[in-house]
Amino acid sequence: MQATTLVPRTADLFHQGLERQAGSALLRFGAARQRPAGRIGWSGDGAAAWLDEARGHVWSVGEPAAAAGLVLRAAHELPGHVREFTGPRGTDALAGRHLPVTGAVEWVFRWTMEEPPVQRAEERVVALEESHHEELLAFLTAHSPAHSTGPGSFGVSLWAGIRDPDGRLVACGAMSSLRDSGAPLMASVATDAGLRGQGLGAALTAWLTRYAVRRHGYCTLWQLADNTPAERLYTRLGYRNEDPCVAARIAA
Structure with missing residues (x-):
């Protein structure tokens, strides 16, 4: 045996x-x-x-x-x-x-335990429902095709978004969680490609961060190391930058 x-x-x-x-x-x-x-x-x-x-x-x-x-x-x-x-x-x-x-x-694995400064347009952020999943998927496909988390993904507890005066979705983001611990993880923050630079991403990121900190005491996220605009934004919103990581596959 x-x-x-x-x-x-x-x-x-x-x-x-x-x-x-x-x-x-x-x-x-x-x-x-x-x-x-x-x-x-x-x-x-x-x-x-x-x-x-x-x-x-x-x-x-x-x-x-x-x-x-x-x-x-x-x-x-x-x-x-x-x-x-x-x-x-x-x-x-x-x-x-x-x-x-x-x-x-x-x-870079980034985190904060503090609420960020209030951002312009943050008052426009609203929570989205399951009935908005098809709209969210179409928006992410058009404006962030490499998104890591989509509607219906495992661990997502909340989607939030910003709409223009005509009701059209112009920014979105999700509150997900790390698998082992359930820690709050911000994911798939995206803005309309034609409206970038107007602070919509900052407003959505600040809103989601505030949501997580008030409920869990902290928020985490992953940032690509060469994403300079995201680096500046997350630093401005108080996210720590102490955990440079690398992910890789092991070939068969």
């Missing part, structure tokens, strides 16, 4: 105090302190990692070399199950010395 080896499960991803260090907000907000039943995790000197089994995605924080070591360990212990990973900037190059890493994209 063939023996079955069970992958060890880390009792506490937080035992090193990494979540209190700059650059580890993804651990602090993205991993529930009370570990979901059966979640697989790893920790080492200077890093911690955990697995989103549904996606085959390993999340890691800490020093890049230590985080890359945990990604390698996860891929070795769960061959065929680990398909992608997110880690501190540089993890992809280090893991790529031993794994076929592809499709690396640099991100």
Whole structure:
């Protein structure tokens, strides 16, 4: 009879105090302190990692070399199950010395615990209902075709939007959540391509941030590393910029 080896499960991803260090907000907000039943995790000197089994995605924080070591360990212990990973900037190059890493994209995980300054046009933001999903999808397809979250996506609790005087949707955004922890995650903020630069995105972002901070005490979001306009906006609205990350796939 063939023996079955069970992958060890880390009792506490937080035992090193990494979540209190700059650059580890993804651990602090993205991993529930009370570990979901059966979640697989790893920790080492200077890093911690955990697995989103549904996606085959390993999340890691800490020093890049230590985080890359945990990604390698996860891929070795769960061959065929680990398909992608997110880690501190540089993890992809280090893991790529031993794994076929592809499709690396640099991100910043940003967060705030403060309500932002009130923005012009913020009073125009309204909550949208399920009956508006078809309109939202058409708007996102036209003005933000690479959107990460769409109507009906998992974890979305709220859509909000701005309309022009004729009732036409000119901006939208969603309040979603991080899978493991349920932390509020802003997603798919988009404005009409012909109306950009008028503060609509800032108004919607501030409104959604305020909504999350008042209900949860904080808000998080992902920002592409090379998105300079978004970088300036999120900084102006009080979002911290301490968590440069990279996401990549592991080729079959």
